[in-house]
Amino acid sequence: xxxxxxxxxxxxxxxxxxxxxxxxxxxxxxxxxxxxxxxxxxxxxxxxxxxxxxxxxxxxxxxxxxxxxxxxxxxxxxxxxxxxxxxxxxxxxxxxxxxxxxxxxxxxxxxxxxxxxxxxxxxxxxxxxxxxxxxxxxxxxxxxxxxxxxxxxxxxxxxxxxxxxxxxxxxxxxxxxxxxxxxxxxxxxxxxxxxxxxxxxxxxxxxxxxxxxxxxxxxxxxxxxxxxxxxxxxxxxxxxxx
Amino acid sequence: xxxxxxxxxxxxxxxxxxxxxxxxxxxxxxxxxxxxxxxxxxxxxxxxxxxxxxxxxxxxxxxxxxxxxxxxxxxxxxxxxxxxxxxxxxxxxxxxxxxxxxxxxxxxxxxxxxxxxxxxxxxxxxxxxxxxxxxxxxxxxxxxxxxxxxxxxxxxxxxxxxxxxxxxxxxxxxxxxxxxxxxxxxxxxxxxxxxxxxxxxxxxxxxxxxxxxxxxxxxx
Amino acid sequence: xxxxxxxxxxxxxxxxxxxxxxxxxxxxxxxxxxxxxxxxxxxxxxxxxxxxxxxxxxxxxxxxxxxxxxxxxxxxxxxxxxxxxxxxxxxxxxxxxxxxxxxxxxxxxxxxxxxxxxxxxxxxxxxxxxxxxxxxxxxxxxxxxxxxxxxxxxxxxxxxxxxxxxxxxxxxxxxxxxxxxxxxxxxxxxxxxxxxxxxxxxxxxxxxxxxxxxxxxxxxxxxxxxxxxxxxxxxxxxxxxxxxxxxxxxxxxxxxxxxxxxxxxxxxxxxxxxxxxxxxxxxxxxxxxxxxxxxxxxxxxxxxxxxxxxxxxxxxxxxxxxxxxxxxxxxxxxxxxxxxxxxxxxxxxxxxxxxxxxxxxxxxxxxxxxxxxxxxxxxxxxxxxxxxxxxxxxxxxxxxxxxxxxxxxxxxxxxxxxxxxxxxxxxxxxxxxxxxxxxxxxxxxxxxxxxxxxxxxxxxxxxxxxxxxxxxxxxxxxxxxxxx
Numbered sequence: 001x002x003x004x005x006x007x008x009x010x011x012x013x014x015x016x017x018x019x020x021x022x023x024x025x026x027x028x029x030x031x032x033x034x035x036x037x038x039x040x041x042x043x044x045x046x047x048x049x050x051x052x053x054x055x056x057x058x059x060x061x062x063x064x065x066x067x068x069x070x071x072x073x074x075x076x077x078x079x080x081x082x083x084x085x086x087x088x089x090x091x092x093x094x095x096x097x098x099x100x101x102x103x104x105x106x107x108x109x110x111x112x113x114x115x116x117x118x119x120x121x122x123x124x125x126x127x128x129x130x131x132x133x134x135x136x137x138x139x140x141x142x143x144x145x146x147x148x149x150x151x152x153x154x155x156x157x158x159x160x161x162x163x164x165x166x167x168x169x170x171x172x173x174x175x176x177x178x179x180x181x182x183x184x185x186x187x188x189x190x191x192x193x194x195x196x197x198x199x200x201x202x203x204x205x206x207x208x209x210x211x212x213x214x215x216x217x218x219x220x221x222x223x224x225x226x227x228x229x230x231x232x233x234x235x236x237x238x239x240x241x242x
Numbered sequence: 243x244x245x246x247x248x249x250x251x252x253x254x255x256x257x258x259x260x261x262x263x264x265x266x267x268x269x270x271x272x273x274x275x276x277x278x279x280x281x282x283x284x285x286x287x288x289x290x291x292x293x294x295x296x297x298x299x300x301x302x303x304x305x306x307x308x309x310x311x312x313x314x315x316x317x318x319x320x321x322x323x324x325x326x327x328x329x330x331x332x333x334x335x336x337x338x339x340x341x342x343x344x345x346x347x348x349x350x351x352x353x354x355x356x357x358x359x360x361x362x363x364x365x366x367x368x369x370x371x372x373x374x375x376x377x378x379x380x381x382x383x384x385x386x387x388x389x390x391x392x393x394x395x396x397x398x399x400x401x402x403x404x405x406x407x408x409x410x411x412x413x414x415x416x417x418x419x420x421x422x423x424x425x426x427x428x429x430x431x432x433x434x435x436x437x438x439x440x441x442x443x444x445x446x447x448x449x450x451x452x453x454x455x456x457x458x459x460x461x462x
Numbered sequence: 463x464x465x466x467x468x469x470x471x472x473x474x475x476x477x478x479x480x481x482x483x484x485x486x487x488x489x490x491x492x493x494x495x496x497x498x499x500x501x502x503x504x505x506x507x508x509x510x511x512x513x514x515x516x517x518x519x520x521x522x523x524x525x526x527x528x529x530x531x532x533x534x535x536x537x538x539x540x541x542x543x544x545x546x547x548x549x550x551x552x553x554x555x556x557x558x559x560x561x562x563x564x565x566x567x568x569x570x571x572x573x574x575x576x577x578x579x580x581x582x583x584x585x586x587x588x589x590x591x592x593x594x595x596x597x598x599x600x601x602x603x604x605x606x607x608x609x610x611x612x613x614x615x616x617x618x619x620x621x622x623x624x625x626x627x628x629x630x631x632x633x634x635x636x637x638x639x640x641x642x643x644x645x646x647x648x649x650x651x652x653x654x655x656x657x658x659x660x661x662x663x664x665x666x667x668x669x670x671x672x673x674x675x676x677x678x679x680x681x682x683x684x685x686x687x688x689x690x691x692x693x694x695x696x697x698x699x700x701x702x703x704x705x706x707x708x709x710x711x712x713x714x715x716x717x718x719x720x721x722x723x724x725x726x727x728x729x730x731x732x733x734x735x736x737x738x739x740x741x742x743x744x745x746x747x748x749x750x751x752x753x754x755x756x757x758x759x760x761x762x763x764x765x766x767x768x769x770x771x772x773x774x775x776x777x778x779x780x781x782x783x784x785x786x787x788x789x790x791x792x793x794x795x796x797x798x799x800x801x802x803x804x805x806x807x808x809x810x811x812x813x814x815x816x817x818x819x820x821x822x823x824x825x826x827x828x829x830x831x832x833x834x835x836x837x838x839x840x841x842x843x844x845x846x847x848x849x850x851x852x853x854x855x856x857x858x859x860x861x862x863x864x865x866x867x868x869x870x871x872x873x874x875x876x877x878x879x880x881x882x883x884x885x886x887x888x889x890x891x892x893x894x895x896x897x898x899x900x901x902x903x904x905x906x907x908x909x910x911x912x913x914x915x916x917x918x919x920x921x922x923x924x925x926x927x928x929x930x931x932x933x934x935x936x937x938x939x940x941x942x943x944x945x946x
Contacts, residue, residue: 008930008931010881012930013891013929013930013931014891014895014926014927014929015924015925015926015927016924016927017927017928017929017930017933020930020933020934021930021933021937024934024937024938024941025937025941028941028944034938034941035938036931036934036938038884038931039884040884040931041880041881041882041884041887042877042881042887044878044881046869046877047869047874047877047878048851049832049851049854050854050858050867050868050869050874051828051851051854051855051856051857051858051859051867051868051869052855052858052867052869052871052874052878053851053855054855054859055874055875055877055878056878058878058882059878059881059882062881062882090848139831139832139833139834139835140834143833143834143835143837143838144834170835171785172785172831172833172835174785174831175831176830176831176832176833177832178828178868178869179828179829179830179831179832179868180917180921181868181912181913181916181917182828182868183470183473183786183828183829184916184917184919184920185473185474185477186473186477186786186789186790186829187831187920188919188920188921189477189789190785190786190789190831191920191921192920215924216921218922218924219917219921219922219923219924220920220921222921222922223918223920223921223922245547246547246548246549246553246756247547249549250531250547250549250702250754250756250760251528251531251532253756253760253761253763253764254527254528254531254702254760254763255528256764257760257761257763257764258525258527258528258763260766261525261766262525263525263526263529264522264525264526265526266707267519267522267523267707267708267710267711268710269708269710287727290727291726291727291728291730347744347745348744349743349744349745352692352744352745353658353692356654356658369728371727372726372727372728373727374728374732379739379740379743379745379746380740380742380743381740381741381742381743381744384743384744384745385687385691385745385746386691386692386744386745389684389687389688389691407713407716407717407727407728408710408713408714408717409713410709410712410713410716410734411708411709411710411712411713414674414709414734415709421540423540423541423674423675423736423737424674424676424734424736425736426541426735426736426737426738426739426740426743426746427690427691427733427734427735427736427746428733428734429687429731429732429733429734430728430731430732430733431730431731432726432727432728432729432730432731432732433730434730435682435683435684435730435731436682436683436730437599437600437646437682437683438492438616438682438724439598439599439600439603439616439617439618439683440599440600440603440618440621440622440623440626440642440645440646441485441488441489441622441623441642442488442489442492442493442616442619443642445642445643445646447646447650448599448646448649448650448683448684448685449597449650449653449654449657449683449684449685449687449688450683450684450687450688450730450731451684
């Protein structure tokens with residue numbers, strides 16, 4: 001039985017715990033044994049993106065320790081997986097032992113949809129979700145990890161779900177971590193464009209595999225008084241017939 | 243104070259002490275200038291870049307195609323290379339027959355070529371990948387002929403197909419003079435002069451020719 | 463983080479300019495469409511192979527720069543040309559001005575060149591009584607308007623036809639027109655007279671080939687051919703990193719440059735010039751000078767983590783896909799270079815030159831969402847986001863630029879301490895959740911408060927929830943129960 005260690009990013013933990021719960025359910029339904037190491041906090045991405053990667057070293061070492069024995073680490077977030085897989089080895093470049101561990105752990109760390117499709121060979125999870133869904137191809141999932149086909153394959157297999165065609169689905173939503181507040185007006189302009197493109201597809205729900213984009217899109221929808229739900233893809237994949 | 247040259251070179255040498263010089267460049271890709279190419283691919287490439295391609299079977303047809311073009315464009319003045327490649331066309335006679343003024347390409351009056359309706363050249367090659375006309379500067383092949391007149395017509399003798407961009411390297415090497423120097427200028431002319439600088443709207447004929455035409459003579 | 467900066471002020475102005483935003487949006491859409499159509503002619507693997515080869519060429523040639531530059535110099539001289547070396551922009555301008563004086567030049571026609579934009583050559587020549595006329599249509603429009611280019615490939619991309627027509631009316635006395643071909647014809651007439659009259663042509667160089675001493679120039683308009691064919695003197699100004707070893711290297715770069723730039727297989731004119739005209743030739747410059755400019759590049763070569771920036775071939779593909787550029791435009795960057803490549807090159811060169819604007823330009827690497835669109839299209843595989851993040855790190859760690867980072871060093875250290883103590887982390891989150899779940903009070907806190915207020919301008923802040931970690935034990939039991 002595949003044994004998965006859930007990696008719950010801080011945004012998911014504090015702001016969208018149901019995405020984490022859904023990820024755990026989906027993995028279990030796909031046949032994995034799911035564990036979630038205690039003591040997880042933050043992978044250090046906000047520090048790294050703010051120019052304080054050096055301060056993120058301690059968090060990287062902590063992460064290596066927390067997940068040292070994991071056979072597979074799975075997170076419902078592309079950007080946090082990218083942080084572990086691509087950035088940790090660079091942050092730890094001057095410590096040969098830690099660097100090697102980071103490289104090895106990076107190879108065992110996966111984004112949720114990537115893991116389901118590529119590692120577990122599952123696309124149909126028996127989910128049922130009635131609605132027309134617009135998928136936002138997040139930069140840190142599609143471009144950074146190269147995970148583009150997997151989320152779509154999983155969504156296509158959901159009973160009752162219609163995928164809405166989104167123009168320029170891989171255009172950035174304008175979040176960008178600290179960018180969203182440091183260059184607030186630029187970020188807001190990007191968000192306007194993104195929401196316009198998503199809404200033009202006339203969806204009944206939005207989804208993405210990246211919690212940061214979802215918080216951004218959700219906040220934008222709410223600020224505009226729109227009731228459209230913005231769900232993590234795990235939530236859709238975990239849905240069952242009513 | 244050291245001069246700029248030695249200072250820059252010294253700075254670069256110091257800057258690169260972390261990695262050894264990689265040595266001579268590899269020579270991958272093409273080693274022949276000319277080669278076969280799919281005629282349809284060439285035609286498509288010419289269409290894309292806006293080169294009007296007129297394939298003809300022989301020199302007689304080439305002459306007829308040139309005459310047709312002079313008529314179609316209502317050419318009143320022309321300039322052409324005085325080059326053996328173009329001898330079979332007998333351009334002086336063709337122009338005389340139509341009452342076309344011939345503007346010679348002379349060093350002291352080269353700017354007069356701007357008055358010519360058409361500039362006729364041959365070509366070293368026709369680059370199939372891109373539809374480019376390849377011309378090199380020389381004593382009997384001035385640069386202005388393909389640049390200043392409103393229309394540039396290149397009549398390409400048989401057997402001059404250059405398959406791809408990679409073949410430009412061997413082509414240039416084959417053109418080296420006794421001192422090993424390539425021609426003073428080689429131009430790959432890929433369509434008429436164009437610009438998209440106002441609202442990204444493409445306009446043909448900004449500074450150079452408005453029109454580029456190729457009469458390609460088939461290998462017998 | 464709240465204070466304004468030149469970039470933020472310019473970006474805000476651009477965002478408020480509806481006409482500019484519409485112009486930018488359609489222009490980048492055309493660029494993106496052209497590139498996509500051009501690449502669709504090749505199998506994806508075929509273009510990847512071309513990219514791979516081009517990336518190899520640029521990096522190998524950077525590693526042998528000193529040898530290649532010496533070989534280039536030798537072969538330019540062997541072809542009858544002259545080579546000059548300039549450490550700084552001012553030295554390069556001085557060299558060109560001296561050549562102009564020695565040749566009795568009054569009027570120079572210029573091809574579009576980023577490097578002379580960088581050195582401010584036009585102003586330097588004007589001060590010596592030499593008129594330098596830009597002849598690339600877009601660059602000329604920008605010159606008439608007394609502005610700076612807003613894109614390295616399409617310098618007047620920010621101007622629409624009406625603005626161009628008003629310029630032509632004012633400067634050329636042409637009637638107003640909203641017909642783009644007609645406007646182009648006005649430019650053709652006006653500039654052709656200058657080509658025929660000029661004593662000197664000044665160009666940049668897309669690259670130079672050490673093997674043959676050739677300078678390679680890529681263009682669509684024919685203005686560069688004009689500038690190198692008619693005037694007596696041709697001066698090419700090239701930054702030192704652009705030399706390649708062989709003609710094969712040149713071909714490898716030509717195979718990706720126009721495709722990435724405009725989607726063309728080759729641009730209308732690719733000119734490979736090797737020295738001045740030879741005896742018996744009727745046209746082409748009689749005198750050829752190549753000015754090799756360092757202006758901070760050698761210092762960049764000495765910075766292995768950043769050396770890759772010099773692999774750039776200036777195709778503009780990264781600019782055209784950058785979401786930030788598409789909203790703020792080129793002028794916001796405050797440099798001749800804009801977009802992702804500009805956000806790397808501008809601060810790095812300014813710092814290496816010891817230029818006063820270095821501290822301001824250090825903000826550019828932060829003005830990026832790290833979406834990675836740039837790296838995904840780069841024909842020489844520059845990994846812009848990673849390099850930009852390294853520049854953020856340097857800015858955050860240098861006293862004179864630390865204020866540009868969104869998080870100060872103390873706040874960063876405090877966050878790191880909290881995140882290494884899970885008990886404290888959970889307690890802090892729990893306290894915040896109980897006291898202020900909608901993050902309303904937090905807006906009054908220093909630092910965090912500003913961030914939340916800024917966020918809330920266009921996005922409702924998220925609510926703190928009972929965390930996943932607290933829910934997990936129960937969820938785990940239910941998963942185990944259902945799995946047996």
